[in-house]
Amino acid sequence: MLQGTKAKPQQQLSLGQRLFRDRVLLLFALPGTALIVAFHYVPLLGNVIAFKDYQPFLGINGSDWAGWANFSVIFTGDPAFLQALKNTLILTTLQSVFVFPAPILLALLLNSLFSERIKRIAQSILYLPHFMSWVIVVALFQQMLGGSGLLNNYLRSHDLATLDIIGNSELFHVLLTSQIIWKDTGWATILFLAALSQIDSQLYEAASVDGASRMRQLWHVTMPGLRGIIILLFILRLGDSLTVGFEQIILQQAAVGRDVSEVLDTYVYNNGVIGGAWGVAAAVGLVKGIVGVVLVLAANKVAHIFGEQGVYSR
Amino acid sequence: MTRRIVNGVQMPSWPMRGFKGLVLLVFCAAVIIPFVAVISTSIAPNKQVTDSGGLVLLPRSVDLGAYQSLFAGGVVTQALFVSIFVTVIGTLLSLTASCLLAYSLARPGFTAGRPILLVVLFSMLFSPGIIPTYLVVKGAGLLDSIWALIVPTMVSAFNVIVLRAFFANLPGEITESARIDGAGELKTFAYIVLPLSKAVLSVIGLFYAVGYWNAFFSALLYLNDSKLWPLQLVLRTYVINDTQLGSAELGTEQLPPQSSIQMAILVVSIVPILLVYPFLQRHFAKGVLTGAVKG
Numbered sequence: 259m260l261q262g263t264k265a266k267p268q269q270q271l272s273l274g275q276r277l278f279r280d281r282v283l284l285l286f287a288l289p290g291t292a293l294i295v296a297f298h299y300v301p302l303l304g305n306v307i308a309f310k311d312y313q314p315f316l317g318i319n320g321s322d323w324a325g326w327a328n329f330s331v332i333f334t335g336d337p338a339f340l341q342a343l344k345n346t347l348i349l350t351t352l353q354s355v356f357v358f359p360a361p362i363l364l365a366l367l368l369n370s371l372f373s374e375r376i377k378r379i380a381q382s383i384l385y386l387p388h389f390m391s392w393v394i395v396v397a398l399f400q401q402m403l404g405g406s407g408l409l410n411n412y413l414r415s416h417d418l419a420t421l422d423i424i425g426n427s428e429l430f431h432v433l434l435t436s437q438i439i440w441k442d443t444g445w446a447t448i449l450f451l452a453a454l455s456q457i458d459s460q461l462y463e464a465a466s467v468d469g470a471s472r473m474r475q476l477w478h479v480t481m482p483g484l485r486g487i488i489i490l491l492f493i494l495r496l497g498d499s500l501t502v503g504f505e506q507i508i509l510q511q512a513a514v515g516r517d518v519s520e521v522l523d524t525y526v527y528n529n530g531v532i533g534g535a536w537g538v539a540a541a542v543g544l545v546k547g548i549v550g551v552v553l554v555l556a557a558n559k560v561a562h563i564f565g566e567q568g569v570y571s572r
Numbered sequence: 573m574t575r576r577i578v579n580g581v582q583m584p585s586w587p588m589r590g591f592k593g594l595v596l597l598v599f600c601a602a603v604i605i606p607f608v609a610v611i612s613t614s615i616a617p618n619k620q621v622t623d624s625g626g627l628v629l630l631p632r633s634v635d636l637g638a639y640q641s642l643f644a645g646g647v648v649t650q651a652l653f654v655s656i657f658v659t660v661i662g663t664l665l666s667l668t669a670s671c672l673l674a675y676s677l678a679r680p681g682f683t684a685g686r687p688i689l690l691v692v693l694f695s696m697l698f699s700p701g702i703i704p705t706y707l708v709v710k711g712a713g714l715l716d717s718i719w720a721l722i723v724p725t726m727v728s729a730f731n732v733i734v735l736r737a738f739f740a741n742l743p744g745e746i747t748e749s750a751r752i753d754g755a756g757e758l759k760t761f762a763y764i765v766l767p768l769s770k771a772v773l774s775v776i777g778l779f780y781a782v783g784y785w786n787a788f789f790s791a792l793l794y795l796n797d798s799k800l801w802p803l804q805l806v807l808r809t810y811v812i813n814d815t816q817l818g819s820a821e822l823g824t825e826q827l828p829p830q831s832s833i834q835m836a837i838l839v840v841s842i843v844p845i846l847l848v849y850p851f852l853q854r855h856f857a858k859g860v861l862t863g864a865v866k867g
Contacts, residue, residue, distance in 0.1 A: 273683070276683040277683050277684065279683075280682055280683045280684070282756065282757040282758065283676040283679060283682045283684075283685075283757060284676070286673065286675060286676040286761070287672070287676040287677070287682075287684065287688055289668075289669045289672065289673070289727075290669040290672060290673030290674075290692075290727045291673060291688055291692070293669065293723070293726050293727040294691060294692060294695050294727055294729060295691065296708065296712075297700070297708060297723075297724045297725075298695040298700055298729075299691075299695065299700075300708050301700035301701065301704035301705045301707070301708050302700060302704065303704075304700075304701075304703070304704030304705075304707045305701065305704050307703070307704075318707070367592055367595060367596065368596075370592065371596075376596075380596055380599075380600060382850075382853060383600045383603050383604060384599065384600065384603060385853070385856065386846075386849065389782050389786075389845050389849065390786070390842065390845070391785075391786030391787075391788055391804055391841075392786075392788065393786075393788050393804045393807045393808050393811075393812065393841075394786075394807070394838065394841060394842060397807060397811045397812050397838055398607075398610065398838075399606075400812060401606065401609065401610065401626075401627060401835075401838075402605070402606050402609070406626045407626065407627065408605075408609050408626070408627045408629070411624065411626055411627065414625075440602065440603070443599075444599075444603070448856065501699075504789065505788055505789050508789070508792075509788075509808060509812055510812075512813070523702065526701070526702050526703060527702055530706075531702070531703070531706060536703060539702075539703050540701070540703040540704065543701040543702060543703055543704070544701065546701075547698055547699065547700075550698065550699075551697060551698050554697065
């Protein structure tokens with residue numbers, strides 16, 4: 259711990275004196291705090307345009323109040339909004355079922371390797387895609403699986419039927435899901451591998467002496483060791499469940515059309531920034547944000563009821 | 573670090589080991605092959621690229637014509653300068669602001685420490701939304717400015733928390749002795765704390781740098797002027813959307829096949845990450861886990 263040695267104990271100084279004493283530290287904290295406030299908290303005020311008929315040339319103060327009118331797309335069920343909501347829910351379900359468990363399985367696989375060398379090499383390879391931008395990932399998928407990509411060129415040169423994967427609206431949700439798996443599964447194993455390395459190897463030996471098979475050991479020793487981190491990450495995932503990959507989708511939206519590709523975030527962008535319906539877009543964004551916070555708090559509550567730590571304690 | 577003996581009693585059966593090896597091999601191949609194909613195509617001779625109808629897995633010889641065209645001073649060269657500027661300046665500013673904030677929060681007895689820490693932590697619970705953030709950036713006069721790519725994402729609350737946890741775990745005696753020797757906060761920070769934190773600084777620096785290098789949406793949202801486009805936007809326009817890159821855009825008459833040029837742009841945007849990756853890799857687990865230990 260860093261210890262401050264000051265002549266007087268804190269209690270004898272007034273708040274003003276203490277702030278003056280810590281002026282250098284205050285100066286240190288200022289730029290970072292100001293930026294977080296400016297780009298995380300001040301935008302919250304901007305949500306007021308959800309209740310206004312916002313016109314950019316009039317400004318926020320000059321625009322008329324609109325009451326709850328902007329929220330009508332949500333409450334009366336505007337078809338475009340419902341479609342975006344539906345796609346979001348489909349994608350978030352796919353992600354929870356396929357993307358979420360993938361790194362757990364991969365971590366178990368890596369952890370069970372006997373050769374540390376192979377494990378290290380595999381890790382260096384598998385972590386890499388995480389550092390690629392979505393633009394690069396989408397471009398790579400196009401070049402590999404697209405109409406004139408590596409796979410189809412190969413099939414064509416061997417007189418086989420080509421596969422229509424990129425730009426195929428029926429496969430779009432599957433494509434999005436596999437892109438996320440490709441990009442982030444390796445990286446996401448880090449936390450699980452760390453948790454696995456914390457498990458006492460004596461537990462495995464004891465279980466083995468008692469006659470537990472490898473599957474039994476997995477269930478009774480490994481899984482309890484991973485439970486905390488799995489629950490923690492699932493809560494965080496739940497809070498993000500209405501966020502299903504914005505850049506990734508924007509990049510590929512033109513190819514497949516909005517019917518299958520519009521999600522809540524792209525709806526906000528396309529209607530607000532592109533379409534000029536600022537108030538409606540802000541209203542949808544605001545509701546989405548509130549639902550996200552409520553989901554995290556609720557999931558955390560449930561975790562506490564089941565005796566788990568969750569994201570924050572108490 | 574091999575003290576973890578996973579199940580020292582039973583060896584798995586051969587079919588099981590074969591199966592695991594296969595799964596791992598497929599996964600690794602799926603990651604590597606795209607990179608190999610992209611790099612190969614970018615350096616393959618023109619004729620091979622045209623004959624193959626697009627991508628090449630193994631170049632017959634090396635032809636750097638595509639790169640010469642890219643670096644002839646056209647849109648790609650321009651975008652490369654923008655990306656390098658944003659990444660270098662952005663990372664330096666991010667590290668400075670984040671470290672200073674984290675250091676002040678790691679000092680016990682800092683009067684405003686508790687409320688500021690809560691401000692930082694609480695900001696991680698929600699994301700402010702696209703429209704309101706856009707309005708703030710617009711209000712700050714950053715639209716169509718290169719600083720729009722830096723300022724809004726300059727301080728990440730998560731990174732600050734990781735740094736704070738690391739600084740707080742440094743042995744107190746060292747900073748103590750510095751202070752007794754008459755060093756102020758700034759000297760202690762710059763000459764004692766920072767040199768002891770190289771591992772965590774390199775990981776956090778990498779996270780920031782990759783974030784800036786890869787930033788695509790902020791550029792799309794805030795920049796209309798295509799002169800200010802970073803590499804990622806050029807990549808989207810000329811590779812994903814397949815817009816033709818002619819001699820007007822490239823600033824040269826020499827035109828290799830379109831797919832050679834496209835793959836060369838991809839390589840230019842991937843290589844910087846590949847270059848720093850091996851040096852920083854050993855610090856990954858440490859950097860990621862410090863933040864997970866305590867907030």
